[in-house]
Amino acid sequence: MYTEKGRLPMSIPATMRALQQMSLQGPQDMRLITDAPVPSPGRGEVLVRVIAAGINFADISKAHGTFLDGPQPPYLAGFEAVGEIVAVGESVTGLRPGDRVAGVGDGAFAEYMVLPAVAAMPVPPGWTDQQALGLAVNWPTALAALKPLGDISTGQTVLVHAAAGATGQAAVRMAKHYGATVIATASPDKHETVLALGADHILDSRGADIAAEVLRLTGGIGVDLVLESAGGSTFAASLAAAKRVTGRVVVYGLAGGEASLTNWELVYKHQVHVIGFNIGVLIQAAPQIFGEVMGELSGLVATGVLAPTRPTAYELADGPKALAELEARATVGKLALIP
Numbered sequence: 001m002y003t004e005k006g007r008l009p010m011s012i013p014a015t016m017r018a019l020q021q022m023s024l025q026g027p028q029d030m031r032l033i034t035d036a037p038v039p040s041p042g043r044g045e046v047l048v049r050v051i052a053a054g055i056n057f058a059d060i061s062k063a064h065g066t067f068l069d070g071p072q073p074p075y076l077a078g079f080e081a082v083g084e085i086v087a088v089g090e091s092v093t094g095l096r097p098g099d100r101v102a103g104v105g106d107g108a109f110a111e112y113m114v115l116p117a118v119a120a121m122p123v124p125p126g127w128t129d130q131q132a133l134g135l136a137v138n139w140p141t142a143l144a145a146l147k148p149l150g151d152i153s154t155g156q157t158v159l160v161h162a163a164a165g166a167t168g169q170a171a172v173r174m175a176k177h178y179g180a181t182v183i184a185t186a187s188p189d190k191h192e193t194v195l196a197l198g199a200d201h202i203l204d205s206r207g208a209d210i211a212a213e214v215l216r217l218t219g220g221i222g223v224d225l226v227l228e229s230a231g232g233s234t235f236a237a238s239l240a241a242a243k244r245v246t247g248r249v250v251v252y253g254l255a256g257g258e259a260s261l262t263n264w265e266l267v268y269k270h271q272v273h274v275i276g277f278n279i280g281v282l283i284q285a286a287p288q289i290f291g292e293v294m295g296e297l298s299g300l301v302a303t304g305v306l307a308p309t310r311p312t313a314y315e316l317a318d319g320p321k322a323l324a325e326l327e328a329r330a331t332v333g334k335l336a337l338i339p
């Protein structure tokens, strides 16, 4: 809450530690600074003391300058966090200092950040702050890809790439909950993790002939839905693995790089539904669908379908190392930075 003269409470410092991205050459050009100004919450915003920041693949895309309209260096990195509200801006209702919330804004790899109040979600009762990482980005992404976009239903088969990752793990759990058969891909050392989540089949994301394996597992007809976040050469395998005529390929990531698809291929080779998806655009352009996704997500949390995550935690200064590991496919599940 602001003091009378519109200043932040005395207990909040003027400057803070934060990770600043210095170039568009990648996360190795991210450095720890100690004199970043603590931001002030504007109208409709809250200031949180960051308890844990979530690391996402998009942090890597931003650091390489491949994120559309991404920030220009130098910028404070990170965008997802769970924290305690320490001040609220004008016109904020329903949130108070002391509340613990998860949300998305600019500069999460820092001791303090500002979040839009409308999108701040309470940490579920009984969960630690770190356990709620995923609530704001990975889980809604997985759920929107599966349901409103992917139209998953009982008895269908879904191919989930990067199934050991933060988004992929949630997708596997939810797809099983909706009664689907799950064929997952992951690096070999992550296979146990994915099978423990309930996946029915697991393929090597680095070495397998994914299209051939999926066709073998589905009696030659392919899967009803592909959650396509791998990109690169795997993109063609995903198209070939989808069922002709009715199969859907939801494209929402390109960890392995860009890949193209021509109209000739759609007519003669891959008669499938290709659906582009970006959670930020979903929120802006289809708020009603996003609201439905978040409502459904609350139910999945309340009924225990989505259990609290146990992120791998790194100190703030080790942010570049954590991002390098994510980029090198060496991580499992959610990663957190603790400022």
Ligand SMILES: NC(=O)c1ccc[n+]([C@@H]2O[C@H](COP(=O)([O-])OP(=O)(O)OC[C@H]3O[C@@H](n4cnc5c(N)ncnc54)[C@H](OP(=O)(O)O)[C@@H]3O)[C@@H](O)[C@H]2O)c1
Binding pocket: 055, 056, 057, 058, 137, 138, 141, 162, 163, 164, 165, 166, 167, 168, 185, 186, 187, 190, 205, 206, 229, 230, 232, 251, 252, 253, 254, 255, 256, 257, 277, 278, 279, 280, 326, 327, 328, 329, 330, 331, 332, 333, 334
């Ligand atoms: N469109 C959206 O709105 C949206 C929102 C959230 C996330 N995403 C996308 O969803 C995907 C998962 O994001 P996340 O943050 O949860 O990350 P993550 O899945 O925890 O980590 C990325 C994983 O992708 C897999 N991968 C496959 N090919 C890769 C390659 N060439 N280079 C690096 N990794 C590769 C790796 O798993 P294996 O080694 O096990 O194969 C890696 O561990 C990303 O592509 C991200 O951009 C999109």
